[in-house]
Amino acid sequence: MKDLTEMLKGVLEGVVLQKIHAGETYGYEITKYLNELGFEDIVEGTVYTILVRIEKKGLVDIEKKKSELGPARKFYKLNVKGEEELKGFWKRWAFIEEKMNVIREQKDV
Amino acid sequence: MKDLTEMLKGVLEGVVLQKIHAGETYGYEITKYLNELGFEDIVEGTVYTILVRIEKKGLVDIEKKKSELGPARKFYKLNVKGEEELKGFWKRWAFIEEKMNVIREQKDV
DNA sequence: ACCACTATATAGTATTACAAAGTAGTTAAC
């Protein structure tokens, strides 16, 4: 799917938070997951900038673990603040989704 | 609803296109419509920048008409290119919406 | 005269996804 970039703003961070919420994970894995899911154009750099951001916001706990296949992995886990942020994200999403349905059905007055 | 700004990126322009698609309208009216719909923080400046943008992209035809209540109104109407863009917008939205449902249901592997 | 409401315009800002390039570890092929 093309021209998704702008629509992903404010959404992609929430997606990453949800993925981390679903189970301790790391950047490379998140990228692969998003690619398989259908977001084919999302590259590592994009994911890593988001990870740096959510770390700075203090939403995650981090643990470094050795990998058998390459450099060490940085595992991310949502902390309490991160879980709160994720809840807020889904609330905002639900709001937008609802309004979009109203707008789409809107007829000329 | 707070902190909606980022999530509106790439969405708000489509919403404006849809509103124009539903019937010839102008900036001030679009702003009021969005406010009544629940997007309370969207102000005129935001809408006007979008209108300038879609005009530059060549998505609309414009007609100036006198108002009984103030300065002249600039009425916007989608042209063929605008209708195409609107279709593409809803396709992108449907894509994101579908993926978001998958992500939300995702369980730990 | 002043205020409220209608109506448009625009320069500057913050945030974000993405591009691009680099660093580094492991394994296998040649």
Add this chain to the structure above:
DNA sequence: GTTAACTACTTTGTAATACTATATAGTGGT
């Protein structure tokens, strides 16, 4: 033993967008 392929993280700079702030202007009521 070096080259390639895959894994894995980092960082600098860019483009696009919603928003802030401010300005201009017409109409009507008091």
